Amino acid sequence: MEKKVLITGADGMLAMDFADVLSEKSGYVIVKMNRQKLDITDRNAVCSAMTQVKPDYVIHTAALSDVDYCEENRAHAFQVNGYGTENIAYYAQKVKAKFVYISTCALFGDEIRKYTESDPVVLKTVYAKAKYFGEEKTKEWCDRYFIVRPGWLFGGNINHKRNFVYQRYREALNFPEIYSAADQYGCPTYTRHLSYRIIELMETDSYGVYHISNSGSATRYEYVKKIVRTFGLNNKIHPVDSDFFKRKAPAPLCVMIKNANLSIKGFGLLSDWNTAVEEYIDRLKKELP
Numbered sequence: 001m002e003k004k005v006l007i008t009g010a011d012g013m014l015a016m017d018f019a020d021v022l023s024e025k026s027g028y029v030i031v032k033m034n035r036q037k038l039d040i041t042d043r044n045a046v047c048s049a050m051t052q053v054k055p056d057y058v059i060h061t062a063a064l065s066d067v068d069y070c071e072e073n074r075a076h077a078f079q080v081n082g083y084g085t086e087n088i089a090y091y092a093q094k095v096k097a098k099f100v101y102i103s104t105c106a107l108f109g110d111e112i113r114k115y116t117e118s119d120p121v122v123l124k125t126v127y128a129k130a131k132y133f134g135e136e137k138t139k140e141w142c143d144r145y146f147i148v149r150p151g152w153l154f155g156g157n158i159n160h161k162r163n164f165v166y167q168r169y170r171e172a173l174n175f176p177e178i179y180s181a182a183d184q185y186g187c188p189t190y191t192r193h194l195s196y197r198i199i200e201l202m203e204t205d206s207y208g209v210y211h212i213s214n215s216g217s218a219t220r221y222e223y224v225k226k227i228v229r230t231f232g233l234n235n236k237i238h239p240v241d242s243d244f245f246k247r248k249a250p251a252p253l254c255v256m257i258k259n260a261n262l263s264i265k266g267f268g269l270l271s272d273w274n275t276a277v278e279e280y281i282d283r284l285k286k287e288l289p
């Protein structure tokens, strides 16, 4: 019998790629709920969507993902990323669905090292606090949950506001010189690769918290350089400190993650981020105006 998968925030970058990857597999009916169809902050709407659809799986991607916006709009950040997640977690449990909550890698501090799932969190930003509150509510309400903390995400289409790769391409077309932070460390992660691993995970009973990223790590500067060169562009790229950019949120310098639980539980690690960027840019080029 086919399994129903309800996706929140279905117009988002990860959600669209997840739905696309899942549609390649048989045995699933995908129910896409974008913000217009289901505002996760509306508890009654969440209750009726869950009880009408009765999903077997809930993939909760909806969020306010702009870290600087969250810093200046604390109440809204908690309303969506915190209490909105609680609404979804609560009703996922009520209808006995497996719950996948997409959290974040941005839960750690400035120490330059790879963080594992068992490292204590250092919540520097409002975004981190609200997303982590969502993790706590997931654990409080759900028996069968996967909390997924992805690395720096790339993917989606050219209309996605969070499409980092396309934004850098546009920047490179418009400016001969580019500045990028060489003191920020992370793990670039392709949404399609992440989606394959989430699907593999959710089909098991290996519940828990998972760091998931493409293999390897990079500074923002190295990441941007890779993107620009893969597009075949020769812009001069300057490594700078984060202070060069005026940001509202005190974002952590290091969000590198070690995919320890994937390894421990025998799931494969994702491919190197450099080849993942190349694969995505090949795909994106077909879409460019």
Ligand SMILES: NC(=O)c1ccc[n+]([C@@H]2O[C@H](COP(=O)([O-])OP(=O)(O)OC[C@H]3O[C@@H](n4cnc5c(N)ncnc54)[C@H](OP(=O)(O)O)[C@@H]3O)[C@@H](O)[C@H]2O)c1
Pocket: 008, 009, 010, 011, 012, 013, 014, 015, 034, 035, 038, 039, 040, 041, 060, 061, 062, 063, 064, 065, 080, 084, 102, 103, 104, 105, 106, 131, 149, 150, 151, 152, 153, 154, 160, 161, 162
């Ligand atoms: N991007 C990254 O680098 C990154 C890294 C680690 C983790 N994450 C997490 O991964 C998930 C997906 O990120 P993404 O980059 O794909 O984000 P995204 O493109 O911004 O997608 C988020 C979606 O959530 C929707 N949304 C916002 N408020 C909502 C509400 N009240 N009810 C229902 N939907 C709502 C947004 O709709 P509107 O656009 O219409 O408001 C948007 O379509 C998020 O949970 C994010 O926190 C992202």
